[in-house]
Amino acid sequence: MDFPIKKFLSYYQPYLKQFFSILACALLASTLALAFPLLVRYITKDFLAGSYSAGLDQIY
Numbered sequence: 001m002d003f004p005i006k007k008f009l010s011y012y013q014p015y016l017k018q019f020f021s022i023l024a025c026a027l028l029a030s031t032l033a034l035a036f037p038l039l040v041r042y043i044t045k046d047f048l049a050g051s052y053s054a055g056l057d058q059i060y
Contacts, residue, residue: 012019
């Protein structure tokens with residue numbers, strides 16, 4: 001008896017390259033979404049803690 005999962009996966013075999021590229025893009029997008037608040041906190045805590053104009057100069 002053939003396993004149903006094998007038959008199911010055989011339909012997706014021509015699209016594996018596209019599947020993995022979409023998976024990689026989703027991983028990148030989720031990593032950026034998680035890293036952005038950490039970056040903003042780092043900038044506001046370290047650079048803007050002292051003088052506002054000096055902090056903006058360092059950011060630019």
